[in-house]
Amino acid sequence: MAEPTFRYHPHPLASGSALRIDHVCSVCGMARQIRYQGPVYGRQPDSLCLHCIHSGAASSALSISGGSDGDSDVAAMFSDAVDVPDDVPLSVVEEITQRTPGFAGWQQEAWLYHCGDGAAFLGPAGYRELEAHPEALAMLREDHQRYGWSPTDTEQFLRGLDRTGEPTAYLFRCLHCDTNLASWDVG
Numbered sequence: 628m629a630e631p632t633f634r635y636h637p638h639p640l641a642s643g644s645a646l647r648i649d650h651v652c653s654v655c656g657m658a659r660q661i662r663y664q665g666p667v668y669g670r671q672p673d674s675l676c677l678h679c680i681h682s683g684a685a686s687s688a689l690s691i692s693g694g695s696d697g698d699s700d701v702a703a704m705f706s707d708a709v710d711v712p713d714d715v716p717l718s719v720v721e722e723i724t725q726r727t728p729g730f731a732g733w734q735q736e737a738w739l740y741h742c743g744d745g746a747a748f749l750g751p752a753g754y755r756e757l758e759a760h761p762e763a764l765a766m767l768r769e770d771h772q773r774y775g776w777s778p779t780d781t782e783q784f785l786r787g788l789d790r791t792g793e794p795t796a797y798l799f800r801c802l803h804c805d806t807n808l809a810s811w812d813v814g
């Protein structure tokens with residue numbers, strides 16, 4: 628059976644949120660080849676397939692009732708709904724947080740939005756990966772400026788970004804205008 632595709636997370640194997648390994652999914656009980664290995668904000672399954680994320684079965688089966696992240700009306704399952712712009716429909720936020728593979732960061736990660744829609748998550752990125760996307764680097768510089776970092780500190784920080792280490796940046800692409808976006812965290 629073909630693996631499901633996700634509008635907001637097009638390459639979960641490449642991004643590191645899924646692993647190619649034979650397993651039996653805890654939610655559907657089926658033998659599957661691709662296993663989710665991102666965060667679950669709910670009951671922790673032994674093993675979870677991408678089909679169950681895509682269909683919403685995982686979100687229903689694993690959600691802890693009464694849970695709320697306080698920041699929105701949406702019960703987050705695989706990523707949190709924080710800093711969602713007002714022009715993004717609730718249905719998009721639901722699809723991203725409940726039916727899209729999340730990604731593990733050093734802190735709880737926020738999805739990025741652009742042009743009134745969720746952006747597609749491409750994967751973690753270090754300075755080398757970001758250099759190919761000047762607008763994403765510019766976005767990080769603006770972020771730091773807002774937080775009062777000096778340009779020297781910012782450049783030092785950016786050059787220290789590591790795809791597999793800490794700190795890491797997270798690369799997204801707008802599905803409408805193709806702008807590359809980046810978020811970052813420090814552990």
Ligand SMILES: [Zn+2]
Binds near residue numbers: 652654655675676677
């Ligand atoms: Zn499953």
Ligand SMILES: [Zn+2]
Binds near residue numbers: 741742801802805806
């Ligand atoms: Zn855009």
